[in-house]
Amino acid sequence: MAKMLGARWCPSALRSPLQVISFPACQLHVSRRAKNADQKEFENAVTQLKLLKKDPGNEMKLKLYALYKQANEGPCNIPKPGVLNLINKAKWDAWNALGNLPKETARQNYVDLVTSLSSSSASSSQVKPGADKEQQGSENVVVTSEDGITKIMLNRPTKKNAITTQMYQEIILALKAASKDDSTITVLTGNGDYYCSGNDLSNFNTLPGEIEEKVKSGGILLRDFVACFIDFPKPLIAVVNGPAVGISVTILGLFDAVYASDKATFHTPFTHLGQSPEGCSSYTFPKIMGLAKAKEMLIFGKKLTAGEACAQGLVTEVFPDSTFQTEVWTRLKAYSKIPPNAGRISKQIIRNWEKEKLHAVNAEEVRVLQERWQSEEFLNAVMNFFSKRAKL
Ligand SMILES: CCCCC/C=C/C(=O)SCCNC(=O)CCNC(=O)[C@H](O)C(C)(C)COP(=O)(O)OP(=O)(O)OC[C@H]1O[C@@H](n2cnc3c(N)ncnc32)[C@H](O)[C@@H]1OP(=O)(O)O
Numbered sequence: 001m002a003k004m005l006g007a008r009w010c011p012s013a014l015r016s017p018l019q020v021i022s023f024p025a026c027q028l029h030v031s032r033r034a035k036n037a038d039q040k041e042f043e044n045a046v047t048q049l050k051l052l053k054k055d056p057g058n059e060m061k062l063k064l065y066a067l068y069k070q071a072n073e074g075p076c077n078i079p080k081p082g083v084l085n086l087i088n089k090a091k092w093d094a095w096n097a098l099g100n101l102p103k104e105t106a107r108q109n110y111v112d113l114v115t116s117l118s119s120s121s122a123s124s125s126q127v128k129p130g131a132d133k134e135q136q137g138s139e140n141v142v143v144t145s146e147d148g149i150t151k152i153m154l155n156r157p158t159k160k161n162a163i164t165t166q167m168y169q170e171i172i173l174a175l176k177a178a179s180k181d182d183s184t185i186t187v188l189t190g191n192g193d194y195y196c197s198g199n200d201l202s203n204f205n206t207l208p209g210e211i212e213e214k215v216k217s218g219g220i221l222l223r224d225f226v227a228c229f230i231d232f233p234k235p236l237i238a239v240v241n242g243p244a245v246g247i248s249v250t251i252l253g254l255f256d257a258v259y260a261s262d263k264a265t266f267h268t269p270f271t272h273l274g275q276s277p278e279g280c281s282s283y284t285f286p287k288i289m290g291l292a293k294a295k296e297m298l299i300f301g302k303k304l305t306a307g308e309a310c311a312q313g314l315v316t317e318v319f320p321d322s323t324f325q326t327e328v329w330t331r332l333k334a335y336s337k338i339p340p341n342a343g344r345i346s347k348q349i350i351r352n353w354e355k356e357k358l359h360a361v362n363a364e365e366v367r368v369l370q371e372r373w374q375s376e377e378f379l380n381a382v383m384n385f386f387s388k389r390a391k392l
Pocket of ligand 1: 159160162163201218219221222245246247248270273278385
């Protein structure tokens, strides 16, 4: 992630002395001392901060540093650095200026500040209500809104649309924006010959910190990503233009319709990668396709053709690749004419029966995966992929 997100404003990549202020987010071990009531929120804010796309600037970083220290250690308790020690002096001044501010207040202020930074970054990529053909997002995740349809397109075709940590974050923001815009339906699709090759296997190299920290922030990112699909309030449709792998397949169980080209395949090779199912698939797949077929996919990594996936209920309908885009988009345009509120309410009444269950499944799948990510099996699989000794 440092490469994908942090590089634009990673302290060590910047030049002026103040720009090398190290981020409080790097000190996760200290945050464990935060009080129970707010600890989760506080830790989430620490992770959220690392996922910001824009450098918040030195002044803001100093504020965050000071609040972080105050929240964890109380009033400034270190000797004042010398005047020539510019960076540490600036940090000391900021912390010392908080005086006797209670830890709880500092923690809350830290969370509020990070929330405001995140939402201003989110609002800059939000689809405005009524926008026609408005283009949002980034190079790798392109968001457009037209004729009552918000389309979120994975656009990294040279890497088969593998999802980087930055893309996870961008998809989360795009879904949050789409949930509030005036479109009737939301569509996820891919550009190029693949729909998506799943998690970018280099994500663990690029996440910052030691293994414990990578596992922790990877887990939070995955949980938040899947939670957005569980909670998405309006009809959500996947347009699967080509092969789909890993997490791009598992989350299909959370969509309201899945349309696939006959060139698409569906592959969840988790065990081959030393991993375990996510995206709520350990619950949705057995429910959708029955236990036996779900286990063939999730334990043994059986790859399904589009026809097989349709027969097993994971895919709604398959179209010939030659007419796929025309036929599907004609269908979607017709669907986008349903009364929007009726669409939302109908989706929600179906989803709400099991929303709580799905969040519990998500949390447990993430917990188990976090253990897997520390296993030799997983590390070997990733090394093999990049040394090109193994391919799925
Ligand atoms: C933090 C949240 C964690 C969530 C947990 C999620 C788990 C999963 O999603 S597990 C599934 C992970 N995905 C994979 O294991 C797929 C790996 N990719 C492949 O096996 C193959 O690339 C292929 C079958 C998808 C396509 O094969 P082929 O047509 O031969 O194309 P290339 O292998 O040459 O790929 C072109 C280019 O793209 C890079 N690439 C493809 N997929 C990924 C990926 N998942 N992660 C990183 N990079 C990927 C591939 O390395 C090639 O790059 P270059 O060599 O630089 O051209």
